[in-house]
Amino acid sequence: MGEPRFAVAGIGNAIVDVLSRVDDEFLDHHDIAKSAMTLIDEERAATLYDAMPTAVEISGGSAANTIAGLAAFGSKAAFIGKVKNDQLGQVFRHDITALGVAFDSAPATRGAATARCLVMVTPDGERSMSTFLGASVGLGPDDIDDKVIAEAGVTYLEGYLWDPPAAKEAFKRAARLARRHGRQVALTLSDAFCVERHRDSFLDLIRDEVDILFANEAEIKALYQVEVFDEALQHVRKHCRLAALTRSAAGSVVVTGEEVHVVEAVKIPRLVDATGAGDLYAAGFLHGLTAGRDLASCARLGSLAASEVISHMGARPEKPLAQLAAEAGLGS
Amino acid sequence: MGEPRFAVAGIGNAIVDVLSRVDDEFLDHHDIAKSAMTLIDEERAATLYDAMPTAVEISGGSAANTIAGLAAFGSKAAFIGKVKNDQLGQVFRHDITALGVAFDSAPATRGAATARCLVMVTPDGERSMSTFLGASVGLGPDDIDDKVIAEAGVTYLEGYLWDPPAAKEAFKRAARLARRHGRQVALTLSDAFCVERHRDSFLDLIRDEVDILFANEAEIKALYQVEVFDEALQHVRKHCRLAALTRSAAGSVVVTGEEVHVVEAVKIPRLVDATGAGDLYAAGFLHGLTAGRDLASCARLGSLAASEVISHMGARPEKPLAQLAAEAGLGS
Numbered sequence: 001m002g003e004p005r006f007a008v009a010g011i012g013n014a015i016v017d018v019l020s021r022v023d024d025e026f027l028d029h030h031d032i033a034k035s036a037m038t039l040i041d042e043e044r045a046a047t048l049y050d051a052m053p054t055a056v057e058i059s060g061g062s063a064a065n066t067i068a069g070l071a072a073f074g075s076k077a078a079f080i081g082k083v084k085n086d087q088l089g090q091v092f093r094h095d096i097t098a099l100g101v102a103f104d105s106a107p108a109t110r111g112a113a114t115a116r117c118l119v120m121v122t123p124d125g126e127r128s129m130s131t132f133l134g135a136s137v138g139l140g141p142d143d144i145d146d147k148v149i150a151e152a153g154v155t156y157l158e159g160y161l162w163d164p165p166a167a168k169e170a171f172k173r174a175a176r177l178a179r180r181h182g183r184q185v186a187l188t189l190s191d192a193f194c195v196e197r198h199r200d201s202f203l204d205l206i207r208d209e210v211d212i213l214f215a216n217e218a219e220i221k222a223l224y225q226v227e228v229f230d231e232a233l234q235h236v237r238k239h240c241r242l243a244a245l246t247r248s249a250a251g252s253v254v255v256t257g258e259e260v261h262v263v264e265a266v267k268i269p270r271l272v273d274a275t276g277a278g279d280l281y282a283a284g285f286l287h288g289l290t291a292g293r294d295l296a297s298c299a300r301l302g303s304l305a306a307s308e309v310i311s312h313m314g315a316r317p318e319k320p321l322a323q324l325a326a327e328a329g330l331g332s
Numbered sequence: 333m334g335e336p337r338f339a340v341a342g343i344g345n346a347i348v349d350v351l352s353r354v355d356d357e358f359l360d361h362h363d364i365a366k367s368a369m370t371l372i373d374e375e376r377a378a379t380l381y382d383a384m385p386t387a388v389e390i391s392g393g394s395a396a397n398t399i400a401g402l403a404a405f406g407s408k409a410a411f412i413g414k415v416k417n418d419q420l421g422q423v424f425r426h427d428i429t430a431l432g433v434a435f436d437s438a439p440a441t442r443g444a445a446t447a448r449c450l451v452m453v454t455p456d457g458e459r460s461m462s463t464f465l466g467a468s469v470g471l472g473p474d475d476i477d478d479k480v481i482a483e484a485g486v487t488y489l490e491g492y493l494w495d496p497p498a499a500k501e502a503f504k505r506a507a508r509l510a511r512r513h514g515r516q517v518a519l520t521l522s523d524a525f526c527v528e529r530h531r532d533s534f535l536d537l538i539r540d541e542v543d544i545l546f547a548n549e550a551e552i553k554a555l556y557q558v559e560v561f562d563e564a565l566q567h568v569r570k571h572c573r574l575a576a577l578t579r580s581a582a583g584s585v586v587v588t589g590e591e592v593h594v595v596e597a598v599k600i601p602r603l604v605d606a607t608g609a610g611d612l613y614a615a616g617f618l619h620g621l622t623a624g625r626d627l628a629s630c631a632r633l634g635s636l637a638a639s640e641v642i643s644h645m646g647a648r649p650e651k652p653l654a655q656l657a658a659e660a661g662l663g664s
Contacts, residue, residue, distance in 0.1 A: 055427060
């Protein structure tokens with residue numbers, strides 16, 4: 001064991017976001033589930049892209065956004081994920097390494113293109129995502145760099161990895177490795193539909209392998225198949241050592257077997273684009289946790305990072321989060 | 333002749349912008365000329381991109397931005413320019429056609445990648461651009477669609493086209509075609525360094541072929557090699573039928589042989605990114621002109637469009653300009 005080289009290593013789908021502003025009619029007309037992430041094939045991706053207004057390309061991916069957020073806080077971080085050696089793959093690689101993140105996953109040289117997520121942002125700031133996984137499905141157990149996992153205080157995994165079959169195996173291998181090296185394993189449930197797709201294996205995984213669980217209200221209720229948030233809270237505190245549950249404008253609740261902390265959201269003038277809110281909450285929380293902060297401070301750092309990312313288009317922070325934390329009296 | 337199918341056909345370099353926020357030290361350290369456009373080769377593009385912070389990809393290109401602006405005003409417009417059939421080429425094509433612009437130029441199937449402009453935005457909102465022309469240099473006379481030029485009220489050309497040799501020939505062919513069909517030819521000088529590179533041929537071109545000239549203060553002074561704006565003004569009114577000269581926060585001056593109109597800039601809360609200011613001024617101006625508006629109204633429409641684009645990152649309008657014009661009492 002020893003002092004970890006990385007605070008956090010993230011494993012996730014390596015995705016470039018393609019963001020457009022649309023109205024609710026566009027979602028209806030194109031049969032896009034609002035505020036959710038839907039997997040689409042290449043053909044549907046082409047059709048939807050043709051129908052979309054002018055767009056902006058920004059690196060994304062759930063765990064990748066979290067890792068970018070950690071770097072913006074000044075944490076040492078690593079990312080494992082699969083791009084192709086195409087232009088969007090270069091964009092993804094550039095953006096994550098420009099933050100100082102270690103990203104050594106070899107790109108695919110053939111097969112599907114780098115993954116894209118078509119993000120439709122409606123006037124209420126909600127994002128509705130259609131993801132073509134592309135090269136991401138090529139991530140397998142062999143892509144897990146043992147040294148990186150062994151040297152990361154926390155290995156952070158996104159639930160979306162459960163969709164591509166080989167990535168699921170990569171995920172399991174990384175979790176086992178982390179635990180063998182006495183490191184912690186964190187999981188985000190990613191999306192309520194993702195929970196519906198994989199509920200049973202998520203329940204087993206959380207019981208057996210997960211130290212820190214991130215979920216929003218819809219996800220945690222879907223996981224335990226309950227209607228009321230407080231019921232889900234009682235389930236999760238018996239099931240997982242530490243859970244951080246986000247409730248949008250209502251803030252977050254951090255729960256362990258013994259403690260419950262309710263922390264307010266950071267107020268913002270206007271919700272521009274909700275993309276990345278949960279990812280950046282996890283970044284702030286893990287930044288605090290790996291720096292030895294108390295749980296309430298971790299939640300406040302999470303809220304702070306989420307408030308920054310929902311104030312502009314795109315799921316990566318635009319401001320140095322370390323500076324924002326210092327200004328908010330949350331600096332280390 | 334007859335009623336034109338397009339208000340404006342634009343011909344220009346087809347470029348995807350890669351935008352990052354940097355400080356002035358970054359420009360110094362990497363030897364980037366501030367507030368100018370510098371041509372770079374592929375190797376330098378790779379080196380600079382490696383050094384750049386996290387970026388956002390947005391379609392750009394000077395004349396293409398103007399054409400996008402015209403479409404956002406509700407004008408019928410066409411664009412001619414060369415991309416490669418790669419991912420960034422698809423991005424460029426998507427974004428311009430999503431606005432309803434006719435863009436039928438065949439993509440290159442081999443050779444250099446789609447052109448990229450690395451745009452460094454400093455805290456003062458100024459942009460410093462390093463352009464790798466890539467596939468753009470493949471634009472030649474054969475790419476000029478006679479039918480499009482014949483059916484466009486104005487053919488709009490960017491001075492930057494004088495850099496790739498074959499594009500210069502394409503430019504000349506388009507100008508001749510437009511005039512033969514009784515249409516107007518508009519030119520933007522693009523950049524003071526571009527004027528330095530091509531002064532003599534620009535002077536001939538303006539005398540022989542150009543009906544409407546767009547330039548900013550630095551460009552028009554560079555063209556006539558004078559130190560004082562008013563001197564340049566006296567030169568241009570004898571040299572060109574109609575010139576629209578932009579002076580950043582000081583507004584614009586529209587000049588013909590007989591008339592001079594001084595129009596104020598539209599005030600904005602904060603200059604975020606100056607990229608596209610001149611391009612969008614030209615869009616508003618040409619939208620007004622082709623709709624038969626008086627020259628002062630054309631200039632006001634130009635200022636309005638410029639004010640929108642400098643209030644956010646990227647050189648394409650985010651808001652429907654027709655609506656902004658109506659709100660400002662400038663609707664048709």
